[in-house]
Amino acid sequence: MDLTEFLIKTATIFVVFVLTLVIAMYSTWGERKVAGFIQDRMGPNRAGPGGLLQPLADAGKMFFKEDFIPALANKWLFIAGPSLAMLTALLASAVIPFGSTFRINGHEVALQGVESNIGILYVFGVVALGVYGIMVGGWASNNKFSLLGAIRAASQNISYEVAMGLSLIAILMMSSSLSLGEIVAQQHGGNWNIFYQPLGFIIFITCSFAECNRVPFDLPECETELVGGYHTEYGSMKLGFYLFAEYINMFISSAIISVLYFGGYNYPGMDWVYTQLTQAFGPETGHNAATLIGTVVFFGKALFFIFFYMWVRWTIPRFRYDQLMNLGWKKLIPLAIFNIIITGAAVLFLKPLVTAWLN
Amino acid sequence: MQLTNRSKQVSNKEMTLMERAYLPAIATGLAITIKHFFAKKVTIQYPEVKRYLGPVFRGRHILKRDEDGRERCTACGLCAVACPAEAIQIVAAEREKGEEELYREEKYAAVYEVNMLRCIFCGLCEEACPKQAVYLRHDEFVPVFAERDQVIWGKDLLVEDMTNRYTREAWTKEEARALDLKKASGEVTNVVPRAIP
Numbered sequence: 329m330d331l332t333e334f335l336i337k338t339a340t341i342f343v344v345f346v347l348t349l350v351i352a353m354y355s356t357w358g359e360r361k362v363a364g365f366i367q368d369r370m371g372p373n374r375a376g377p378g379g380l381l382q383p384l385a386d387a388g389k390m391f392f393k394e395d396f397i398p399a400l401a402n403k404w405l406f407i408a409g410p411s412l413a414m415l416t417a418l419l420a421s422a423v424i425p426f427g428s429t430f431r432i433n434g435h436e437v438a439l440q441g442v443e444s445n446i447g448i449l450y451v452f453g454v455v456a457l458g459v460y461g462i463m464v465g466g467w468a469s470n471n472k473f474s475l476l477g478a479i480r481a482a483s484q485n486i487s488y489e490v491a492m493g494l495s496l497i498a499i500l501m502m503s504s505s506l507s508l509g510e511i512v513a514q515q516h517g518g519n520w521n522i523f524y525q526p527l528g529f530i531i532f533i534t535c536s537f538a539e540c541n542r543v544p545f546d547l548p549e550c551e552t553e554l555v556g557g558y559h560t561e562y563g564s565m566k567l568g569f570y571l572f573a574e575y576i577n578m579f580i581s582s583a584i585i586s587v588l589y590f591g592g593y594n595y596p597g598m599d600w601v602y603t604q605l606t607q608a609f610g611p612e613t614g615h616n617a618a619t620l621i622g623t624v625v626f627f628g629k630a631l632f633f634i635f636f637y638m639w640v641r642w643t644i645p646r647f648r649y650d651q652l653m654n655l656g657w658k659k660l661i662p663l664a665i666f667n668i669i670i671t672g673a674a675v676l677f678l679k680p681l682v683t684a685w686l687n
Numbered sequence: 688m689q690l691t692n693r694s695k696q697v698s699n700k701e702m703t704l705m706e707r708a709y710l711p712a713i714a715t716g717l718a719i720t721i722k723h724f725f726a727k728k729v730t731i732q733y734p735e736v737k738r739y740l741g742p743v744f745r746g747r748h749i750l751k752r753d754e755d756g757r758e759r760c761t762a763c764g765l766c767a768v769a770c771p772a773e774a775i776q777i778v779a780a781e782r783e784k785g786e787e788e789l790y791r792e793e794k795y796a797a798v799y800e801v802n803m804l805r806c807i808f809c810g811l812c813e814e815a816c817p818k819q820a821v822y823l824r825h826d827e828f829v830p831v832f833a834e835r836d837q838v839i840w841g842k843d844l845l846v847e848d849m850t851n852r853y854t855r856e857a858w859t860k861e862e863a864r865a866l867d868l869k870k871a872s873g874e875v876t877n878v879v880p881r882a883i884p
Contacts, residue, residue, distance in 0.1 A: 366720045370730045530710070639724075643716045 332435065341422065341441045348421045352575040353383045355634055359575075362638040390568040398561050402468040409465025410562065410569035416458040417576035423447040424583045425509045427593045427623035431612045439623060440509060447508035448500070451584060452493060455539060459485045461573065462548065466558035477557030480649065481548030485539055487656040492535035494664035495528045498671040499588055512592035517599070520591040527667045529589045531660050536581040538656070541574060543641040547649055582633030583626075590629050593622035742855055742863040745808045745823035747830075748801050749853050750845045753791055754882070758846060759820035760799060761792035769815035774805035792818070801840045803829055825855055854880040 357372065357379060364371025372379030397406055427439035444450055459482045466478020499521055503511045515521060522529050538545040548557045559570050586592060601621060606614035647655070705711060731738050740746070751759050762779035780797035782790045789795075806829075812821050832838065847853055856878045857863035869875040 362724070365724045365728075368723055368726055368729050370728055370732070639717060639720060640713075643720045644713060 336432070336435065336437050337441075340437065340439070344421055344424075344426065344441045345418065347426075348418060348576060348579060351579045351631075351634075352572060353387075355575040355578060356386065356571075357382045358634065359638050359641075362635065363642055366639070366642040387568070390565050393564040395564040395566065396561075398470060400470045401561065402470065405464050405468035406561075407566070409461055409468055410566045410573070411461075412464055413458065413461025413573040414569045414576070416454050416461060417573040417580065419454045419457075420451050420580045421576075421583070423450050423508055424580070424587060425512050425592055426583075426626055427619045429615075430619055431615050438509065439619065443507070443509050445505075445507045445510075448496065448506050448511070448588075451508075451580075452489070452496075455577075455580075456486075456489060458539075458573075458577065461570075462558050465562065465570070469558075469561035471561050473555045474558055474560045477548055477550065477555075477560065480550075481541065481558050484541075484545065484547060484652060484656075487653060488535040488538035488545075488660070491531055491656060491660035491664050492539065494661060495531035495535065495667060496588070497664075498525055498528045498667050501668070501671050501675055508587055508592075512587055512594065515591040516594050518591075518594075518596060520589065520594070522589040525589065525667070525671070527663065528671075529585075531664050531667065532589070533585060534655075534660060536585065537637070537640070538652070540577045540581055540637070542578065542637055544644040544647050545652055546641075546646060547652060578634055578637055579630065582630045582637065585633050586626060586629035592629075593619075593626040595622070595625045598622070740825060742825050742857045742866070743860050744825045745810045745813075746827045747824050748806075748812075748840070748845055749822050749824050749847055750796075750799060750842065751820050751822060751853070752847045752849060755788065756849045757787075757789060757791040758795055759791050759818045760796045761794050761818050761820075762796040762799075763794075763817065765815040765817060766812035766821050769811040770806075771809060771811065772805045772807045774802040774807075775812060776800040776802075796842070799842050799845060801845065802838060803832070803840055804838050819858075822853070824853060826853075852882045854882045856880050 360382070361371035361379070363369075372382040375381040375385045397403055422441035423444050425438070425440040425443075430437040430439060462481045462485070463478050466474045466476075466481070469475070499511065500506065502521070502524060503514050505511060505514070511521075537543075541548045549559075550557050559567055562570060598618075602614075602618045605617045608614060609617060753759055762777050764777050764779070767773075767775040767777050776798065777796050777800075778798035779794050782793050782795055808823060810823055813823060857866045866875065866878065870878075
């Protein structure tokens with residue numbers, strides 16, 4: 329890896345990092361706006377035009393609140409909890425392909441932090457580590473309610489990770505690749521996985537709701553039962569980190585959903601646009617413009633799913649904890665296994681038939 | 688016994704497969720909420736937009752003058768007696784010679800104070816007043832105050848400003864009701880607000 333390549337990679341990772349933070353920041357504004365709109369209200373509109381400065385105001389308020397650590401809490405772990413939550417949330421964005429490639433002076437730069445051939449495994453590994461943020465925070469608080477909340481959140485996350493992983497196996501069987509870039513590339517030309525894996529998609533999106541601790545599975549935040557769940561003892565920016573990590577997770581999982589099931593940066597009529605642009609602006613600028621459109625499309629999809637998260641939040645009431653576990657273990661996991669069998673059968677028997685018929 | 692026509696017979700029979708799958712119900716719910724997303728918002732942007740409160744709304748107090756600019760209040764104290772919150776304090780004084788253009792009656796309120804923290808805006812002072820002197824404005828709230836010495840309002844704040852007289856279309860509930868009926872039937876279209884004579 330020469331110096332230019334290294335610098336380009338660093339710049340890409342930095343851009344991805346900043347984009348993730350900005351989108352997460354404005355998700356908090358979007359959440360309140362969507363909540364307002366769905367409830368026939370206006371939402372925040374005082375701080376700046378349309379309330380656009382609201383995230384800054386919120387952050388300012390958070391920073392100036394008292395930063396309190398309980399006397400008997402484990403101080404290091406108490407600080408480590410929210411940091412871990414934030415860290416794991418941010419790590420996952422590194423492997424998401426935001427677009428195809430940029431051509432700069434003969435360099436082919438992938439719009440992806442790291443093009444890894446085990447991208448999806450990496451995402452799962454990092455997301456699984458997110459449980460530590462919750463568990464460590466809940467334990468370090470030295471508070472029974474926090475601990476119970478943390479245990480609950482952790483068991484919820486782990487339970488739904490099983491079903492999520494199983495629903496994903498079907499995708500991997502079809503694409504026979506673990507690389508996110510490769511999975512997106514294979515969905516080129518309208519072959520979006522949603523058409524082949526509707527059941528898998530439903531399981532996956534349900535599980536990602538649970539993974540992000542979003543309504544209807546937002547049991548870790550349970551004012552009525554466990555005071556405040558795992559972050560009962562947290563205040564100031566430490567609480568802010570937990571909440572912010574939730575929004576980052578939401579963006580990451582929206583991006584993953586659009587990558588895995590909705591073709592990432594692919595859109596209908598992509599090839600036609602590509603040829604038009606390369607003819608008009610030449611192979612380099614045209615290619616870059618086409619990539620840019622793809623990236624915009626990708627962000628459109630990801631933002632739609634963020635909106636979908638909020639839309640569901642203001643529609644469905646919270647599940648009860650036993651219902652949550654029932655759904656996860658007794659319904660989603662068997663369904664996911666069923667989906668794997670169906671997909672396996674289709675890949676083994678149906679695909680050769682279809683290819684033979686097409687040829 | 689049926690109290691409303693919306694009551695439903697509750698049953699605890701097993702849910703069908705369709706119901707247990709939740710998804711159709713969730714889709715219905717999502718359709719309902721997205722309709723509200725695009726619906727007209729009911730919010731009134733308060734400091735910029737103020738809602739019309741109607742002619743019988745009871746806002747901040749005013750001590751009326753008559754058309755010659757004389758204070759109508761005769762310090763009879765009926766408002767203070769009628770006040771259930773005991774918010775009104777009056778000190779009466781006798782009108783001297785040469786003050787006839789200041790006070791309408793021979794006795795007047797030298798001090799008329801309303802404690803804005805005690806007042807419950809019930810409007811009983813309006814009804815008790817035989818001289819039609821005290822009213823609760825229908826178009827203005829009591830402004831927000833943050834200091835204790837702003838709580839008690841004296842005559843400087845209460846007595847009407849003759850250059851900017853307080854007027855309204857109807858002066859009693861009965862008048863307001865009659866006016867509303869006339870407006871509804873189209874009998875009256877343009878009402879001129881008038882100050883009380």
